[in-house]
Amino acid sequence: MFCVECGSEEKLYGALCRECLLSKDLINAPSHIELEMCHGCGNFYDRGRWQNIDYVEQASRILKEQTKTHKQIEDIHWDIPKFEPVKGEHRVICQAISTIGDQEFELDFEIGVRIRVQMCPSCSRQSSDYYEAILQLRRDGVASKDAEIELAIENQQILNYVDSLAGNEDNAFLTKWGVVPGGMDYYIGSIVLAKNIAARMREGYGATIKESNTMVGMKDGQDLYRWTILVRLPNHGRGDIIAYEKKLYLVDAVSRKVLTLKGVAKGQIYRIQPDDSKIKPVAKYSQLMEAVVVSHEAKTIQVLDPENYKTVTVLRPPYLKQIGETVPVVRYDEQLHAV
Ligand SMILES: [Zn+2]
Ligand SMILES: [Zn+2]
Numbered sequence: 001m002f003c004v005e006c007g008s009e010e011k012l013y014g015a016l017c018r019e020c021l022l023s024k025d026l027i028n029a030p031s032h033i034e035l036e037m038c039h040g041c042g043n044f045y046d047r048g049r050w051q052n053i054d055y056v057e058q059a060s061r062i063l064k065e066q067t068k069t070h071k072q073i074e075d076i077h078w079d080i081p082k083f084e085p086v087k088g089e090h091r092v093i094c095q096a097i098s099t100i101g102d103q104e105f106e107l108d109f110e111i112g113v114r115i116r117v118q119m120c121p122s123c124s125r126q127s128s129d130y131y132e133a134i135l136q137l138r139r140d141g142v143a144s145k146d147a148e149i150e151l152a153i154e155n156q157q158i159l160n161y162v163d164s165l166a167g168n169e170d171n172a173f174l175t176k177w178g179v180v181p182g183g184m185d186y187y188i189g190s191i192v193l194a195k196n197i198a199a200r201m202r203e204g205y206g207a208t209i210k211e212s213n214t215m216v217g218m219k220d221g222q223d224l225y226r227w228t229i230l231v232r233l234p235n236h237g238r239g240d241i242i243a244y245e246k247k248l249y250l251v252d253a254v255s256r257k258v259l260t261l262k263g264v265a266k267g268q269i270y271r272i273q274p275d276d277s278k279i280k281p282v283a284k285y286s287q288l289m290e291a292v293v294v295s296h297e298a299k300t301i302q303v304l305d306p307e308n309y310k311t312v313t314v315l316r317p318p319y320l321k322q323i324g325e326t327v328p329v330v331r332y333d334e335q336l337h338a339v
Contacts, residue, residue, distance in 0.1 A: 013100045014072045021072060026105070027096050028068040032112030035059060037085060040123025041166065050120040056080050059113055063094065075099040080113075087117040122171050122189065131175040131187040133194035133227035137201070138183035140235055147179045149286045154205060154233065155184060158197055162188075169193060191227050198229050205238070206254040206274065207231045234259075234274050239285030241330050241339050244270075244278055248332055250317075250339055264339050267318030283330045288339065290326040301327060301338055314338045 002009045003017035010017045016024075035055055036045040043050045046058050060078040069076055079095040090113045098105050119127070137158070142150050165172040171189030178185065188194040201207040210230040217224045236242060236259060240251045249261035249270065259279075261270040272279070291303035294311055301316045301323065314336055320327065327338045 013103070016072070021100070022105075024070055024072075026070045026073060027076070027098065027107060027109075029063065029094075029096065029109045029111060030066040032089065032114055033059060033062045033066060034114045034116055035062070035085075036116050036118065037087075038120035038123055039087075039117045040119055040126065042085070043120055045120070050122065055085055056082055060094075063111065067096070069098065072100055073098045074101075083113065085115060087115055089114045122173065125171060125189060126173045126175060129175055129187075130171070131189055131226075132171065132191040133188045133229055135186040135188055135194050135197055135229045135231060136180075136183060137186070137231050137233070139233040139237070142183055144179060144181040146286075147183050150284055151184055151233075152286055153237065153239065154201065157200070157204070158186060161197060161200065162193065165193060191225075194227060194229050198231050201231045201233070202256070206234045206256045208256070236274065236279065236281065237285060239288075241282045241288070241332075243280040243282050243332060244272065244276075248282065248330070248337055248339065250319075262319055264317050264337060265315055282332050288328040288330060291329040291336070291338070292326055293323055296323045303327060303329065303336070303338065305336055307331075312336050 001012055003012060003020055004015045005020045006017060008017040008019070013021050035058060037043070037055070038050060043052050044055050044058055046053055060080050063078045063080070064076060067076060076096055076098040079097060080092060083090045083092055092111055092113050094109050094111045096107050096109060137151060137154060139151065148155065162172060162174055169190065169192065172193050173189040175187040175189060177187065198209045202209055211227060213225040213227045215223050216226045234254055236251050236254060238251055238254055241264070242249050242251060242261070244261065248264040250264060251259060252262045252269070253260040254274065257273065258271050259274045261272065263270065289306045291306050294302040294304060296302065296316060299316055300313050302311055302313050304310070305312050306329065314329070315338065317338055320338065329336050329338050
């Protein structure tokens with residue numbers, strides 16, 4: 001066999017020798033490609049959807065789709081170096097790696113990668129006060145001026161959860177949130193997200209959930225609803241200290257039907273009903289004081305009483321394995337207790 005163009009008897013790629021093959025226009029790459037990025041969330045528009053994706057991979061795929069190759073090339077892929085995803089045109093040296101028979105050929109091309117910037121629908125709704133649901137977080141006895149402190153754990157949980165979904169789910173944003181009498185309100189872009197948060201509060205904190213909605217108009221021929229989701233937390237939250245039959249307990253877990261307690265003195269686990277009338281609240285998690293540790297032993301800790309700075313010896317709760325510079329304490333029956 002010999003090359004049909006020059007008659008060479010070297011190794012052939014199809015009908016041509018390597019030299020003749022490389023003299024052809026093997027790869028016809030576009031001068032530039034375009035990516036669309038949202039300047040709100042940094043997501044890219046890809047195959048009909050705004051997504052949190054690797055834009056370099058996306059660029060490589062688009063480049064492949066827009067490259068014309070000589071019929072002898074069996075496969076091609078583009079190697080694109082990482083570049084800053086900022087608005088404008090980036091001149092990027094891209095490497096085309098093509099396969100002919102059992103050989104790979106590498107050729108460099110300078111390609112203009114243009115990043116066009118706009119707002120995805122989710123971000124534009126967010127910037128326009130859009131919301132589908134109001135989630136009302138409530139707990140009996142929460143004073144409105146302290147709601148953010150008293151509900152600090154639950155609030156942080158909600159904010160973290162929204163953050164973790166932002167950009168991956170449509171309208172996963174908070175339009176606004178803040179303290180209201182009796183708790184906190186969250187204006188949420190997506191009803192799906194709002195219901196998810198409520199479900200998490202039920203699982204994790206034993207909250208009860210009440211949903212209602214009102215029709216606020218029509219969109220694309222469908223009724224448009226706005227939801228209100230009332231999430232009522234049980235009176236006792238994780239980390240609170242309560243007294244039960246004159247003994248102190250740390251609330252270890254809360255569910256709809258069971259309050260799991262840990263004895264402050266002996267560390268024993270105890271389960272009771274959340275509405276047991278013998279429960280006496282002692283301190284909310286947010287009200288615990290921190291006492292400076294002077295010294296500690298296996299069964300006791302010496303601390304400075306945070307109110308009068310006298311040194312006192314208190315019992316060390318068995319579950320306090322590590323002792324730092326301070327320990328949480330409460331005053332109960334006129335005595336200080338490490339909890
Ligand atoms: Zn040839
Ligand atoms: Zn966006």
